[in-house]
Amino acid sequence: MSDEQYDKAKDFISLQAWQAARETKLYFYRNILPALDPPEKYNLGTQIRRAAISITANIAEGHGRFNYQESIQFCRISRGSLFELKDHLLSCHDLGYASDELFQKGLELIENTKRLLNGYIRFLHKEKRAKN
Secondary structure, eight states: OOHHHHHTSOOGGGOHHHHHHHHHHHHIIIIIGGGSOHHHHHHHHHHHHHHHHHHHHHHHHHHTTOOHHHHHHHHHHHHHHHHHHHHHHHHHHHTTSSOHHHHHHHHHHHHHHHHHHHHHHHHHHHHHHHHO
8 A cells, every 4th residue: 555545544543443442441541440459550550551552552553554464463462462451351350359340341342342453454454455
């Protein structure tokens, strides 16, 4: 894809996958992190913050690479961070930091983000094949 063609593409903030990832990130920042006790705010909290930020950041970085294959790779990294965040949510629930309600809402957000991210990856693969 040429730079001129890519300039016509929408910015990453218009991507549904990025929007869902942002909603997930904000949910964890606003609802899960405050529920952690002081020792876990540093340990588990740091890991949650890194994973949550990585999801949106990698979608954005991939989008800005102007290359389908690189975009796909960054989306795969984003998806890996999403799975990491799911594991952290399970830990929070298992350790009693996240109520059943917080846990279920977090899972719903993660699953929706995963669905949209997988769809975006499929779209990028399709576009890559069409351009080759």
